[in-house]
Every structure is written in C-alpha cells, then in structure tokens.
Amino acid sequence: xxxxxxxxxxxxxxxxxxxxxxxxxxxxxxxxxxxxxxxxxxxxxxxxxxxxxxxxxxxxxxxxxxxxxxxxxxxxxxxxxxxxxxxxxxxxxxxxxxxxxxxxxxxxxxxxxxxxxx
Amino acid sequence: xxxxxxxxxxxxxxxxxxxxxxxxxxxxxxxxxxxxxxxxxxxxxxxxxxxxxxxxxxxxxxxxxxxxxxxxxxxxxxxxxxxxxxxxxxxxxxxxxxxxxxxxxxxxxxxxxxxxxxxxxxxxxxxxxxxxxxxxxxxxxxxxxxxxxxxx
Numbered sequence: 001x002x003x004x005x006x007x008x009x010x011x012x013x014x015x016x017x018x019x020x021x022x023x024x025x026x027x028x029x030x031x032x033x034x035x036x037x038x039x040x041x042x043x044x045x046x047x048x049x050x051x052x053x054x055x056x057x058x059x060x061x062x063x064x065x066x067x068x069x070x071x072x073x074x075x076x077x078x079x080x081x082x083x084x085x086x087x088x089x090x091x092x093x094x095x096x097x098x099x100x101x102x103x104x105x106x107x108x109x110x111x112x113x114x115x116x117x118x
Numbered sequence: 119x120x121x122x123x124x125x126x127x128x129x130x131x132x133x134x135x136x137x138x139x140x141x142x143x144x145x146x147x148x149x150x151x152x153x154x155x156x157x158x159x160x161x162x163x164x165x166x167x168x169x170x171x172x173x174x175x176x177x178x179x180x181x182x183x184x185x186x187x188x189x190x191x192x193x194x195x196x197x198x199x200x201x202x203x204x205x206x207x208x209x210x211x212x213x214x215x216x217x218x219x220x221x222x223x224x225x226x227x228x229x230x231x232x233x234x235x236x237x238x239x240x241x242x243x244x245x246x247x248x249x250x251x252x253x254x255x256x257x258x259x260x261x262x263x264x265x266x267x268x269x270x
Contacts (some may be wrong), residue, residue, distance in 0.1 A: 006165070006188075006195065007195075008130070008190050008191070008192060008193060008194045008195045009163075009165075009190055009192065010192065011192040031163075031190070031192055062213070064213075071246075073163075073213075075163060075165060075190060091165065092163060092164075092165045092190075092212050092213045093213055094163070094213035094214070094215070094243065096246040097246070098245075098246050098247070099246035099247060099249075099250075100247055100250070103247060103250045104247075104249070104250045106250075107249075107250035107251070107253045107254055108250075108253065110253065110254065110257060111192075111253040111256075111257065114256075114257045114260070115131070115193070118260070118265075
C-alpha cells in the first residue's frame, strides 16, 4: 500500500527545540505537545507553549476545536525560513487535555536515554 | 498465529531490527538468541486511515474491504491491517491514540512498510497519560525480560 514517503514524528519537548538540536531542521517530522496560548482563526496559526518554550503551528489541515488553555499534540513538518519564526505544518493533531506534562516530559527523557543505550 | 507466544511490548524501531526465525513460521527474535515472538503490542497515533481499500494483492482476503491504518509511535511508522472486519464499525479518526496487538509481518519488498495484522485495537485517546506510561512500559519490559535474554 504505502511507500515510506512520510517520516515518523520524532518525540520532542518544546524546550529542546533549539537551533542546536538535531531536530531543528527544515522538513524535520516532529511530534510536539503544548498548551494553546494563541489561535488565529483567519490564518489557522496556533501558538502552543510548554514551560518557557513556544512554537507556532499551522493547523489548516487539522480540524479540531481549538480552545485557549487546552493542551494539544501535533505531528507535522518543521518549516524554517530566514527572518520568519519556525512553524510546524501539522498533518495530524489531537486534544490531550488531562495529560500530565511533567510525567510526559520525564517519560520522553527516559525514552531518549533508553534509545541511546540500546 | 501461535497465541502461546506472548505479544511483546515494542516500539516500531525495535520491530524493524527483529531477526526472522523459521520455527514457528513467521516468527522473529529480538537480537540473536533473544526472545522469540510473532505478535507485538504497540501504541501510537493513527496518522492515516484508508476505509476504501481496494487491495488486489490480498488474494486470501475473502471479506469486503477492510480499513487500513498507519500508526506513528514516535520511532517509526507501521501499517495496520485488521485480521477481520470486526473493527469496521468503529469511527476511527486521525490523531487517535491507540493500542494494537497483532502478528508482525515484514514484507520482502523493502519499499513496502512492514505491517501488523491486528486482532486487537483499542482507542486510548481518553487517557492521555497512557502515552507517557507506554514508553516506561516498553523500557521496563526490555530491561526486565527481553534484554536479559539477548545478553545470555
């Protein structure tokens, strides 16, 4: 059926998405989680936050009810262009209200350590 | 499918490293000398749903077209093929976080994704902490059971 033209969304914490990160590349497929802080209905651009980090999300292809303060998870490709803030073009997303973000962050950290050691 | 062999809790990245084994047929081992398995338990997000599947290649499938899914668990993407049409009635949605159990099939054509012939799929979207717990479960299972087998 499918040939692997899409990549798996790498699990990432927003605070780790810095220019020094190997995931900080144009076209990188990522899975990000954060609280919705802003949403522009006209452009369908959302801003999610986790801790001190934020990320813009292009949600035009992800039909959800967007509520400020709710927590969302998205998989998509990172778009980096000079002079413009990084934005994730989301393909898939969901509302994950109720998630314990501290637990989630810790779990991802342990997973990363596990993957490196095996 | 040999249901006596336990379904291993794995990430897609681990499945792709599994080594084909001959007995029982269609089995694999995790690492040489490692745990023998046919079935795997995975959890991840549904990133693609194909309800109108005209699969001409699946000649032994006498039932009407079954939904097919792509699952992304953060370490890889795998195709899910239901074993029968018991799951067709449920309204599957993109972005659902699901757990699946089924037989791992590694297609010989390297351009095709491997797939799982699933006999169980459960929507866990209402319990978002299951994702964090899942990564910990996979690590624990490997550390306690699967890893030690390989090192022997």
